Amino acid sequence: MRSDHTALLLSTRFFSPGLFSATFSSPRLAGEIAPGQFVMLDLPGRIRPYLRRAYSVADADPGRGEVEFLVKTIGAGTAALESLRAGQDARLLGPLGNSFSLTGLPAGSRVAVVAGGIGAAPFPLLWRALRAGGWTGDFFFGGRTASDLALSKRFAGVVAGDTYLATNDGSAGEAGFVTDLFARHAASGGYARVFACGPMPMFAALARVVERLQLSAEFSTEAEMGCGFGVCLGCVIPGRHTPYLVSCQEGPILPPERIDWSQVTGGSQVTGDR
Amino acid sequence: MTPAESRYPLRVRVGPLELANPILTASGTFGYGLEFADFVDLGRLGGICTKGLSLQPHAGNAPPRICETPAGMLNAIGLQNIGVQAFLEEKLPRLRSLGVTVIANVWGDLEEDYVAVVRALENAEGLAAVELNISCPNVEKGGMLFGNSPTATGSLVERVRAATRRPLLVKLSPNAPDLVESARAARDGGADALSLVNTFVGMAIDPETARPRLSFGTGGLSGPAIRPLAVRMVYQVARALPGMPLVGIGGISELSDVLEFLAAGATAVQVGTANFRDPGVSGRLVAELEAYCSGKGISARELVGRAHGQEPLRLDAGAEG
Numbered sequence: 001m002r003s004d005h006t007a008l009l010l011s012t013r014f015f016s017p018g019l020f021s022a023t024f025s026s027p028r029l030a031g032e033i034a035p036g037q038f039v040m041l042d043l044p045g046r047i048r049p050y051l052r053r054a055y056s057v058a059d060a061d062p063g064r065g066e067v068e069f070l071v072k073t074i075g076a077g078t079a080a081l082e083s084l085r086a087g088q089d090a091r092l093l094g095p096l097g098n099s100f101s102l103t104g105l106p107a108g109s110r111v112a113v114v115a116g117g118i119g120a121a122p123f124p125l126l127w128r129a130l131r132a133g134g135w136t137g138d139f140f141f142g143g144r145t146a147s148d149l150a151l152s153k154r155f156a157g158v159v160a161g162d163t164y165l166a167t168n169d170g171s172a173g174e175a176g177f178v179t180d181l182f183a184r185h186a187a188s189g190g191y192a193r194v195f196a197c198g199p200m201p202m203f204a205a206l207a208r209v210v211e212r213l214q215l216s217a218e219f220s221t222e223a224e225m226g227c228g229f230g231v232c233l234g235c236v237i238p239g240r241h242t243p244y245l246v247s248c249q250e251g252p253i254l255p256p257e258r259i260d261w262s263q264v265t266g267g268s269q270v271t272g273d274r
Numbered sequence: 275m276t277p278a279e280s281r282y283p284l285r286v287r288v289g290p291l292e293l294a295n296p297i298l299t300a301s302g303t304f305g306y307g308l309e310f311a312d313f314v315d316l317g318r319l320g321g322i323c324t325k326g327l328s329l330q331p332h333a334g335n336a337p338p339r340i341c342e343t344p345a346g347m348l349n350a351i352g353l354q355n356i357g358v359q360a361f362l363e364e365k366l367p368r369l370r371s372l373g374v375t376v377i378a379n380v381w382g383d384l385e386e387d388y389v390a391v392v393r394a395l396e397n398a399e400g401l402a403a404v405e406l407n408i409s410c411p412n413v414e415k416g417g418m419l420f421g422n423s424p425t426a427t428g429s430l431v432e433r434v435r436a437a438t439r440r441p442l443l444v445k446l447s448p449n450a451p452d453l454v455e456s457a458r459a460a461r462d463g464g465a466d467a468l469s470l471v472n473t474f475v476g477m478a479i480d481p482e483t484a485r486p487r488l489s490f491g492t493g494g495l496s497g498p499a500i501r502p503l504a505v506r507m508v509y510q511v512a513r514a515l516p517g518m519p520l521v522g523i524g525g526i527s528e529l530s531d532v533l534e535f536l537a538a539g540a541t542a543v544q545v546g547t548a549n550f551r552d553p554g555v556s557g558r559l560v561a562e563l564e565a566y567c568s569g570k571g572i573s574a575r576e577l578v579g580r581a582h583g584q585e586p587l588r589l590d591a592g593a594e595g
Contacts, residue, residue: 002312004554042551050497051342052551076342093553226340226347227550231305233351234340243333244354263336 002229005029005092009084010066016150018073019118021058022081024090027065032095033057035102035126036220036253039094040228041069043080052093053077054225054248056122056197058154067092070151072118096228097252100126100195100218102133109192110161111137114182114206116198117148122220124158126195131160138185139163142178142202146171179205186213193217200264207256221254223247238263279573284564286320286574288541289466289519291403291441293320293375296536296574297560300523300546301326301379301407301445302351303496304556306365311372313553318560320542321375323469324361326407328381329390331357335412341478341487346497346525347547348476350412350490353381358394370400377443381407383416385430392438404440406431406465409447409472411494421447421472424459431463443521445469448500453507454514467519469544470508474500496547501525505538509581512539527555529562536574537581 007026014020029039040052059068073082084090100122105111111130113123120141130137139159143149149165149172165173166181174181179202186194186209196206197220210217226232230249238260239245245254275283284295299307301323307316316322334354341348356364361378369376378395382388392404408427410417420426431444444460446453448471457468473494478487486492504524512520522540526532527548535543548555567574 004313004552047345049342050345050551051347223337224340226349227553229309229553231303231309232340232349232550233334233354234337234349236334236337236339236354238336244337 002094002096003028005094007067007090007092009086009088009090011086012082015153016147018082019071019147019150020082021068021070021154022084023066023068024092025065026067026092029092029094030060030065030067031062033060033067033125034095034099035129036098036100036122037095038097038228038252039092040096040225041081042091042093043084044089044091046080049076049080051226052228053081054222054228056220056252057095057125058121059124059128068124070118070121070154093228097248098250100129100220100253102129102135105133105135105192108134110190111135112140112182112186112189112191112194113137113159114140114178114194114196114198115142116178116202117143118151119196119198119202119220120151120155122197123195124154127155127158127160136160137191138189140166140178140182140185142166142181142198143172144168149173177205178202179209182206183209186215191215196220203256204261204264207259207261210256217256218253219256219259221247221251221259275571275573275576279575283567283573284560286541286578287519288443288521289441291443291467293542294318295320295560295563296542297532297556297563298323298377298521298542298544299549299556300544301405303546303549306361307369307374307376308365310549310553314557316369317373319375319556320560321377321402323377323379323405323544324365325355326353326379326381326410327355327358327361327391328353329358329387329394331355331360336489338487338489341493343476343478343495343497344499346495346499348478348488348493348495349473350488350493352412352490353410353417358391362394362398366398366400375402376400377403377405379405379407379445381410381417385433387416388430388434389437392434396438396440401440403443404434404438405443405445405469406434407445407472409445409449411447411449411473411475411492412490418447418449421456422450424452424455427456428459428463431460431465435464441466443467443469445472447472448503448507449475454511457511457515457518461515461518467521467541468511469521469523470511470540471504471524474503496525498525498527501531505534508535508540509538512579513582527552529559529566532559532563533566533577536577537579539579539582541578
């Protein structure tokens with residue numbers, strides 16, 4: 001059940017400046033969270049930011065009662081989380097939203113996971129679930145420069161298959177867009193499903209690829225959220241069959257064919273953590 | 275305390291509307307109530323104000339719709355709602371079964387639209403009152419246009435008054451040129467109580483792109499940032515219209531905020547934006563007010579208007595420093 005959990009910060013681990021993992025003790029949440037779900041995180045006693053921030057749960061260990069988040073510091077909310085010290089409390093409202101769907105995925109089939117930058121955040125837990133179900137696949141991870149891919153260290157031993165890297169400037173992996181890298185492999189990859197998370201321009205490009213190749217896909221969308229549980233109606237995304245999809249309630253995991261990409265303006269729906 | 279007050283120390287009357295306690299939740303920040311059932315015992319609240327209901331379902335504005343600001347936020351949701359029929363069929367029966375005191379917030383483009391929604395609600399079971407939203411800054415028509423003119427306010431309230439026997443609250447705009455005149459017009463039109471205040475029109479601009487952060491351009495400012503402004507407005511209207519029941523709204527998130535609005539002259543309050551960051555806040559405020567009143571041996575009713583009569587105060591002070 002959704003609840004507002006008090007959670008103790010156990011440790012943080014930095015992959016590069018402003019790119020880190022935060023692990024909290026939160027036994028109930030650790031036992032309830034499904035891949036792709038998120039929490040609204042609050043740091044009590046602070047004035048700024050005023051609203052909570054949404055974080056996908058990166059990994060959960062029910063045995064140890066721990067949940068982990070992968071975070072890139074981009075504004076007031078993430079900066080406040082970066083400054084939290086081990087032994088201090090946060091509040092985690094969750095589990096919120098729907099989850100990546102593994103039902104109907106044929107036994108032993110292969111999947112593709114496509115991440116752009118900090119969009120890699122929800123995928124350790126998804127890979128854990130895929131491994132547990134005996135599925136394998138490939139991980140496509142892109143960023144602007146090599147420093148965006150520092151998180152690839154977190155995926156060592158996590159991916160049940162091969163990892164392919166791309167950067168816009170060619171400073172790590174292949175030069176170019178991760179969506180183009182994925183498209184080349186997808187044509188012959190035999191992927192039964194594509195799971196993706198990243199900025200809206202990446203999603204828009206990927207939506208064209210999966211439509212052309214007729215691949216089943218699930219995107220972890222993230223519009224700026226005020227509440228995270230379907231009340232403020234701030235996080236809407238233009239829909240193809242209804243005017244708007246409420247990202248926190250109908251998603252955050254949405255199939256690309258439900259989104260009206262012609263109405264998604266470049267980057268404006270990407271989370272602003274100011 | 276009267277004997278009745280000592281038995282039910284939190285009970286208040288907002289005109290003809292009897293409330294178990296003065297803690298309500300504000301329209302637009304509490305969905306249709308049911309979204310909060312995991313976090314709040316809804317039946318223990320004084321009541322809830324629904325998302326603004328229109329005759330037809332309404333899609334709202336294009337994103338981006340919200341933007342955080344210092345100690346608050348701007349929103350331009352644009353009154354997205356499921357429409358009055360869906361509310362009556364899908365939401366109200368479940369609220370009724372939970373014992374929730376429901377205040378239906380209503381809006382429209384034209385006077386006729388408001389009247390039609392109020393008529394649709396008139397015979398519904400389990401509705402305690404109607405609140406007219408004449409103060410939404412985020413729609414092209416209706417909304418704040420009614421609230422900004424005392425004449426339009428008076429005319430609309432009169433027509434709605436004629437269409438309903440239910441307790442009628444009117445939610446006023448802090449953006450009105452003369453709030454006291456608008457309040458007077460709503461009272462004279464037949465309002466039983468006034469909800470003060472809706473959001474303040476504001477704007478945020480992205481310094482890099484120089485474009486407004488909200489697709490609507492402007493938005494309504496809410497949260498703790500507006501509380502002193504709202505307290506002043508409640509105080510001012512309480513003084514200008516003695517005896518008129520007022521419901522205070524604006525940045526309430528702690529017990530001391532509730533006490534402040536009651537002291538200013540509000541008989542009840544609505545918790546708004548705080549519901550977003552802490553979905554359990556309204557229930558906690560009921561418990562805290564209960565503990566406060568029993569600790570002091572005082573009723574909620576006795577907390578109302580205590581700031582009045584402690585002055586002289588100059589309400590126009592501040593403008594000239």
